[in-house]
Amino acid sequence: MEENEKKCELTLPNGRHIEFSYAKLKAGAAIGALLLAGAVSCAGYFYYQLADYRSEAADFAAYKQNKQEQQTKLQQLVNDNERMLRDMAEISNLEKKLRRAIIRDVDSSKLGEGTSMVDSTTAKETSANTSYTGKGGQGKLDVKGTMAVLRAQNVNIKQMLDATKKSVSELLGEVEGKSGAAATFPDKWPTDGGVISSSYGVRTGPIEGGYDWHPGIDIAVDFGTPVYATAAGTVEQAGPNGGYGRYVRIAHGNGYETAYGHMSGIAVAAGQSVIKGEIIGFVGSTGYSTGPHLHYEVVADGQTIDPFYVLKQ
Template sequence: MINKFRKLKDLLNSFQQMQGDYTVMLVPHDGKGISRKDMDTAQIKKYATIAGGVALGTVGVIMLLSCMLYSSSKEARELAEFRKTKAQQEQKVQELAKSTEAVQKQLAALAKIEANVREQMKKSGMEVPTKEQLAEAEGGKGGPSKAKISDITILQQQNLNLQKSMQVSTKNWDALLASIKSENYRMEVTPSKWPVDGGYVSSEFGGRANPFDGSGDYHPGIDIAEDYGAPIYASASGYVQRAGWYGGYGNYVNISHDYGYSTAYGHMSSIKVNAGDYVEKGQVIGYVGSTGYSTGPHLHFEVLLYGEQVNPRKLMK
């Protein structure tokens, strides 16, 4: 556009420098009706000045419109770029909000797991670590950076790192909780609770003299002398296999536990459970009596491991 403007200016200048008289001829394309006009230098300069003014004005208007169009186009591009940048930032903010929500859910789940772990550890008598001790295993790193990083990018990275940390911690807590629950279950189903509140062992496990005739005898359990009607407790959790009269045992209860254990309780005055019941460790299953082959109120207590009698004293706490 500038070069064309310069050429037009040069052409007008050449018209201004012309001298003498000239004839201007207008020749149609068909060659008919040719007209001519004689013009002197003053007229040529006059028409050249008018034409130059019109041409320069037209060029000026065109240049002004071009500048306005360029400016408008530039503003439109800048506005489009701004909208694009704003949309990207809004998308990042939405992603950050979702990421933060996910982290909060993981933290809530982890808090529940931690509460369960602490409860199970207390139940099993284990030492419960403080939150400060647990926090010692976690840390961070960072420092100044030469590169410019937006706050949104930093928050996104922090959330990403926190999510990874939570995932690892959750797996660790889950494994610990499963281990503790397994240990607590083992303790629940292992006969270790003394089956009455007090009393004393009136006959030990193993060889002894028969209480009726004094002959040699093998005692498959222990006899615990206790007051008539005293409550009898399940030594471990399990399912009642038998509950009722059983020969010399009198009123008798047999409970099957896990890990190969079972327990038997004889000479009861009355029974409080039925075959098929699930009983908790420490639950009352009957009362001390002297039914069956008995010389007085007591509990005959047996512990079996895979069907073989073992000394209950070795398991009692």
């Protein structure tokens, strides 16, 4: 008899006899194995989906948190931007008060028309631009809209800064001009305080020893102390200059020039006009230097002189 015809007989405790073939038994076992494999596969699939969902849920929560933080920072930028606009408006108003206060003491024809918040040419172009369709109403700006507002307000701030700087420079120029030659005579001390660490003339070399000629004075003072123009003039040079480090040279007219070395930073540019007492840089230790100080020179008719000849005592 073939295998698929073989019978198997099973007697139950209650005396009942069950008869089945090996072929059916094998088929049932195969079906059971398939069902078990399917169940395992389904369980694995659902477990993977659950893990993936948990991961996506965590990522989404992190995204929401990050978005909230970004929105908070963006709102802070908007607030800072608006505060700067208010500050600029206050500065502009103070400039106008200053103009009214001193206009009786100077030639008013030289003072211009005062600070304008927006250049007149820009205003005309704006009024002629029919693409502007702004209307009133409630609305919540998205990130793109908020950035557009920030950019527009930054343009306004820049225009206000430029106009105010120009106007105040005109005012100060006229006030300085009243004192004539006094404004261009380099008699102002170039820093706030400090001590003379090296005088003008022959000295012991601070780095290589021996003797050398020191064409100015060294004023030892803290890093970052402002350096002031000792007289009104025009910046001839502003930048690195060998052993002088970061260096500024100013021509004052009437044969006078001044030079400032070893600065940590420079606040002016070549060709720029400066007034007496204007910040031109900050004390540092660049170039050949053993510590923070300002090297200061005065030149009269092409020759260095001892700055103490002209500095206010």
